[in-house]
Each structure stands twice: as C-alpha cells, then as structure tokens.
Amino acid sequence: MARTIKVSIIEDDETLRDGYAFLIGATEGYDVISTYCSYDEASKKIATDKPDVILLDIELPGVNGIDAIPKLKKLLPNCYVLILTVYESEKQIFNALANGASGYLTKNTPSTKIIESIKEVREGGGPMSINIARLVIRSFQKNQESPLSKRETQILELIGEGKSRAQIANELFIDLETVRSHIKNIYLKLDVNSRADAIKLARQNKLI
Amino acid sequence: MARTIKVSIIEDDETLRDGYAFLIGATEGYDVISTYCSYDEASKKIATDKPDVILLDIELPGVNGIDAIPKLKKLLPNCYVLILTVYESEKQIFNALANGASGYLTKNTPSTKIIESIKEVREGGGPMSINIARLVIRSFQKNQESPLSKRETQILELIGEGKSRAQIANELFIDLETVRSHIKNIYLKLDVNSRADAIKLARQNKLI
C-alpha cells in the first residue's frame, strides 16, 4: 500500500493551482502528474494521465465543476474526485456528492488536512471539511417537534413512497377507512389537501 | 471560547467507560462530569449534570442508544450527542443521525480523534469516523448508469414528490399525454406497473 498517489488538479486560479501542486508534490508518497485550468482543457488529456485522485474546483470557466464530475468519472471510472472550493451552499454540496464526488473540502482547509484527505479518499473514506460535515449530518436530522403522531408520520412516509390507501392498509394491517382517517388528520394538521402538498411540506420541515 | 467542555458518558462496558473517562478527563479543557451504564440510570440525574456533550453507546441494556437520543435531547435541548459504537450498519447510522445525533464515531477511533471530535461537535461540526463518512457520502450518490433518460428521471422525481400527471405536465410545460408517454416508458424500463413500485425500485437503485 505504499504506492505513490497520482494526483491531478483542475483549478482556474493559477496561484492556487501552483500552490496546491507544490504542496502536494513536495509530500512523500504523492505525485502531481498534471494540472489544468478548466474541464475542457483537462478532458483532452486526463484519461491518459490516469490519476488516482482529482482535486476539482467548482467555479470553473466553461463546464463547471459539478457538471464535470460525471464526465470525469466516465473518463476515469476508478478515479476519486475530491471537491476543493469556496462554495458552501447546500445545493452545491449535495449536487456534487450526488454526481459522484467522494469528498468535499472548503478552501480554508489547512494543507495538511488536504493532503491527508487525498490519502483518505483513495482508501475508501469520505473526507469533508468540518462545516460541510455539519450540513451533511443536519440533512439527516428529523424535526423533533412534529405535529404528527407516530402513526400519522408512518402513513405519511408510505404516501411519500407513492403508495395508495389500499396498499398502506395492507401493509399496516389496518382498515382502509382507518388509513383515510389518518390521512384526513394529517391534512388537517398540515393544512393541505393533497398528497403532493403534504409530502412537500413534510419534507421541507423534515417531518419525514 | 476557552471554557471547559463538560462531558457525560453513557456506556455499559465498565472498562471502556472508565477508559474514556480517564482519557478525556485527563485532557486540558475537558471535564467528565458523570458516567452512566444505561439510559435509564442516566435519565434520573443527567438533566442536573448539564453536560455540553454526551458520549453515547448504542448497545445498551434497557432503552437502546438510538431511542435514547430524542429523550436526551428533550431533557437537554442544547446538548450535543456523539455516538460512540461498534455498530456500522447503515440503518443504525441513519437512524441515529435522524434522531438527532451530531456525530458518529466507531470504537476503533483513536483517542486523540475522540477528544478532538468532542470539541468539534460543540463548535458546530459533525465529526464522523472515516468509514462512517464514506457511507454517508455514498448515500447521496446517484447511480451513474441509469437506464432512464434525463426527462424520465425528472418525471420520476416528481412522481416521488406525490405529484399527479396533471401537476407534472403543468410544472414541465408539456402535455398531459406526453407525461403519460414518459411514465409508460419508465414503467417499461423498470419493469413495473405502478407508481409505488417505480419509486421503490428507483430509490433502491439510486436512480432518483
């Protein structure tokens, strides 16, 4: 496992790009094999570079970093993409991860942590900056003060799975009319009158 | 911000409990104010302890750790719960986070990392062990080889939000019949014949 880790960097800011390249290249066990200032430029040659890990910026000229991830993964299926950016918006983060990024670091990350993260990602980890980890964990947390009862929450979850009243009744071993009653109460409490609105409100407020 | 961090530990294994207590208590800036071997025991007194952070085991006698989290958060709304366990099953992890845990460490975590994580959690971070972070990040990643086209994926997402054909047609500025066609194709490709089954399969395979 003492193989050198081959790193490519895609970053449009020259100063940062050179800085990272120098820092990482100077570290034992790491080799910066190429640097690019955009995806468009990288796409031509990166497949032959065969890096283990790509450090990727989000704000790039041309194809942005988020959209570049699936393209890079297609060119290099066994390569890990590590996002290194100033963006901290939830959408950006979740889109980057959904698109296949294996880690997400913000640019205030100390260089030792960046270098450590490159190794971590190649060993199957999922490195994140502290502030990113907070957002990611929060995205899982449910609202502790739901107006809905347990049963109601459970039924709303099944509605969120696209199930009909009949299917829900079967699954919970209760009568169709009981399911109706619960749904009526859910609608009353959430002040909505359709499945779609109930789901939307419940997801927004993390009731389900 | 140089205040001492008050820590409580809930862990049924005496050796581990004493070990953690010793390690953390001996560290500058940390104070272990109480240790308990179960939630039931802790519930009586922990509200008056007022810890900043609770280190919580999952496999506990009586009320298990997962179920204890919301109860602890109710007793101490401003306290952070940090899970420290051997369990690494996806369900356990996601349930713990959904219930309000602010971090998740596995027991092979080196003590320096545990101590660092306690500080991190109090500063709004979301510390995780490397293997946990990997699972968490994977849970966001979509399948890159979906059989569905972009439009089909988009429509299936809206179905997953409980929307009717008419609502989808409105939202996408296309005809009701076009939505129908797409849904027919989705059902064909996924080999299902209902919304619920399509959603289930799509979620399982991370197509949406």
Add this chain to the structure above:
DNA sequence: TCATAAATCCCCCAAATAGGGGGATACTAT
C-alpha cells in the same frame, strides 16, 4: 375525574386519476 389526543372503523358522494391498449411525428446521435 374529565378532557384530549390517538388509533381504530363506518357510511355517503362526485370528480380526478391511473394504467392498459393503440398509435404518430420530429430531432439527434451513432
């Protein structure tokens, strides 16, 4: 003890919805 919430079940009704058929056309990329 009395009110409240929760969970269960029952009936009426009309309108909307879903899913199974059968097509067509135009554009794009390979």
Add this chain to the structure above:
DNA sequence: ATAGTATCCCCCTATTTGGGGGATTTATGA
C-alpha cells in the same frame, strides 16, 4: 439507417382521491 428521445393524440375502465358526516376505545395528562 437505426435506436433512442421527446413530444402529442385517441380509446377504455377500474381505482383512487378527497370532502362530507359520523362512532368507539384506549391512553395520557391536567
């Protein structure tokens, strides 16, 4: 040229939904 995609059109029926109106039982808490 062929396949895939996106768009639109028609037939049909059974299912589903949501709005009314109830009732009963069991906890739980004030």
